[in-house]
Amino acid sequence: MNKEEVIQGEKQYLVHTYNRPPVVFERGEGVYLYDTEGNKYLDFMAGIAVNALGHGDAEWTAAVTTQAGQLTHVSNLYHTEAHVQLARRLVENSFADRVFFCNSGSEANETAVKFARKWAGARGEERGEKSEGRGARGERTKTRLVSFSHAFHGRTLGALSLTHKQKYREPFEPLLPGVVFAEFNDLASAQAVMSDEVCAVIVEPVQGEGGIHPATPEFLQGLRQLCDRHQAVLIFDEVQCGLGRTGHLWAHEAFGVVPDIMTLAKPLAGGLPIGAVLVTEAVASAIEPGDHGSTFAGGPLVCTAAQVVFDRVSQPEFLQTVEENGAYLQHRLKTMESEQIMAVRGLGLMIGLELKTAAAPLVAAARDKGLMLVAAGDNVIRFVPPLIITREQIDEGVEILEEVIG
Numbered sequence: 001m002n003k004e005e006v007i008q009g010e011k012q013y014l015v016h017t018y019n020r021p022p023v024v025f026e027r028g029e030g031v032y033l034y035d036t037e038g039n040k041y042l043d044f045m046a047g048i049a050v051n052a053l054g055h056g057d058a059e060w061t062a063a064v065t066t067q068a069g070q071l072t073h074v075s076n077l078y079h080t081e082a083h084v085q086l087a088r089r090l091v092e093n094s095f096a097d098r099v100f101f102c103n104s105g106s107e108a109n110e111t112a113v114k115f116a117r118k119w120a121g122a123r124g125e126e127r128g129e130k131s132e133g134r135g136a137r138g139e140r141t142k143t144r145l146v147s148f149s150h151a152f153h154g155r156t157l158g159a160l161s162l163t164h165k166q167k168y169r170e171p172f173e174p175l176l177p178g179v180v181f182a183e184f185n186d187l188a189s190a191q192a193v194m195s196d197e198v199c200a201v202i203v204e205p206v207q208g209e210g211g212i213h214p215a216t217p218e219f220l221q222g223l224r225q226l227c228d229r230h231q232a233v234l235i236f237d238e239v240q241c242g243l244g245r246t247g248h249l250w251a252h253e254a255f256g257v258v259p260d261i262m263t264l265a266k267p268l269a270g271g272l273p274i275g276a277v278l279v280t281e282a283v284a285s286a287i288e289p290g291d292h293g294s295t296f297a298g299g300p301l302v303c304t305a306a307q308v309v310f311d312r313v314s315q316p317e318f319l320q321t322v323e324e325n326g327a328y329l330q331h332r333l334k335t336m337e338s339e340q341i342m343a344v345r346g347l348g349l350m351i352g353l354e355l356k357t358a359a360a361p362l363v364a365a366a367r368d369k370g371l372m373l374v375a376a377g378d379n380v381i382r383f384v385p386p387l388i389i390t391r392e393q394i395d396e397g398v399e400i401l402e403e404v405i406g
């Protein structure tokens with residue numbers, strides 16, 4: 001197919017959930033992408049914070065190729081080694097005792113909610129309620145969920161119920177009942193909606209889609225205390241900010257607060273679909289065989305890919321370089337002279353540049369000059385490059401940005 005045939009084919013055969021620009025990508029190498037016309041692009045978006053090791057990493061490619069030739073899928077009805085190897089790495093390097101694998105960020109958050117509900121039911125039984133957390137009239141008593149303004153937790157119905165943006169929610173209502181939204185980074189607002197009926201509070205330690213907003217340590221610490229006081233689980237959605245993106249292995253390490261559940265996805269398998277739900281033993285002990293499942297989840301291919309990513313990203317030197325390069329990129333953006341810039345914020349290589357005007361025209365102009373960016377919300381440009389990006393490549397990207405920002 002040539003470029004025009006691909007674009008026409010997309011119009012004809014695919015459901016129109018995306019407005020794609022007229023570029024067809026053919027291959028990638030490191031932090032660069034190449035389209036069908038041979039144009040080269042510096043990738044500052046990494047497939048929306050996914051390609052942590054960039055494109056075509058030799059070790060990753062070799063591991064995936066070998067594993068694909070050996071075993072790709074057998075279902076979760078049987079034992080395989082790769083998901084045990086990956087789960088062991090995640091457990092040994094986090095607060096968690098156990099892991100459930102799935103296929104995406106949305107699915108990870110769906111799972112987290114189910115686990116929280118089941119855990120809350122088990123707690124209800126302990127409190128002497130009839131069964132599974134039911135009250136005197138047989139109703140479930142501890143089912144409410146707290147989420148926050150500007151939160152993005154995914155597009156499937158449960159995850160969408162926790163996502164704040166009206167535009168995403170409205171066409172699909174009614175959503176999950178019992179979800180309340182408090183103000184992000186406003187502890188009093190969270191306190192006002194907390195009660196013993198809340199089973200879980202879900203929050204992104206650094207909000208991504210909502211415009212790159214880091215939480216304050218006091219906010220996350222306060223949420224931890226509220227959850228403890230009301231016997232609710234604290235869920236950190238680290239689908240975007242987790243696994244090295246912030247210069248810490250887990251974003252919550254920057255805040256000194258530990259969750260009961262953490263969801264991961266985007267970068268974990270370096271470009272293959274994966275999700276993971278990391279839980280404490282207390283949460284895991286409420287889950288029994290048959291409570292949850294997923295056909296493709298934790299297959300040998302993705303889990304082999306993820307081991308390569310994890311082993312590389314979790315190296316202290318790797319994380320330190322992310323932190324240093326992130327600080328350098330922030331510095332370059334903060335010292336850029338432009339009337340357009342309102343604010344620069346973020347952590348590690350997860351940086352938002354807030355504009356006075358809409359982000360989309362600037363993203364398009366940068367792409368035309370060979371720089372791939374992605375917006376977060378209407379007026380924020382999000383910088384989430386491959387974690388392997390170098391200072392020279394950061395300079396290269398900032399120079400293109402300077403040309404187009406005006």
Ligand code: PLP
Binds near residue numbers: 240266
């Ligand atoms: N949670 C966060 C914080 C995200 O940024 C995203 C995706 O952008 C999701 C959940 C949903 O992940 P997925 O698109 O893999 O379902």
